[in-house]
Amino acid sequence: MTIATKIYTALHGTQVGSDDYGTKYYIAKKPSINGAKKRWAIYKKGWRDASIVPPNWHAWLHYVTDDIPTSDSNNIYDWQQPHMPNMTGTPLAYFPKGHLLSEKPQAFSDYEAWQPDE
Numbered sequence: 001m002t003i004a005t006k007i008y009t010a011l012h013g014t015q016v017g018s019d020d021y022g023t024k025y026y027i028a029k030k031p032s033i034n035g036a037k038k039r040w041a042i043y044k045k046g047w048r049d050a051s052i053v054p055p056n057w058h059a060w061l062h063y064v065t066d067d068i069p070t071s072d073s074n075n076i077y078d079w080q081q082p083h084m085p086n087m088t089g090t091p092l093a094y095f096p097k098g099h100l101l102s103e104k105p106q107a108f109s110d111y112e113a114w115q116p117d118e
Contacts, residue, residue, distance in 0.1 A: 005042070009026055009040075009042065012028055012029055012030070013026035013027065013028060013029065013040070014026060014027055014028075014029055016068050017057075017068055017069065017070075019053070019054055019057055020054075020083075021043075021044060021052045021054075021085075022043075022044030023041050023042065023044060023053060023057070024042050025039070025040075025041050025057060025061070025068075026039070026040050026041070026042065039060065039061050039063070041053060041057070041061060049085060049086065051085045051086035052085040054069075054083040055083065056069035057069050
């Protein structure tokens with residue numbers, strides 16, 4: 001976050017909530033020209049990945065809903081799992097079965113070269 005963002009947020013924003021990752025969500029004190037109030041998020045220091053925004057906050061940021069998410073609205077249904085950010089490029093990245101990186105490479109000792117029948 002730059003100093004300009006800090007100043008803008010202090011002058012024009014009101015914090016409406018935060019999530020489990022420490023991201024804080026703000027709404028503008030005054031509506032813009034089109035009548036909607038600007039919404040934005042400020043990530044916890046060190047995080048710069050938008051995939052850490054949970055789905056309920058993402059919907060609020062993009063004006064899908066006007067309801068400000070609460071901590072108990074994270075998992076609405078029993079089958080929903082807790083939100084997990086994009087793990088691409090980390091040791092926890094997902095690789096489907098059959099992907100070269102999904103299994104540990106086998107040693108070359110079990111390799112048998114093909115021999116034609118004579």
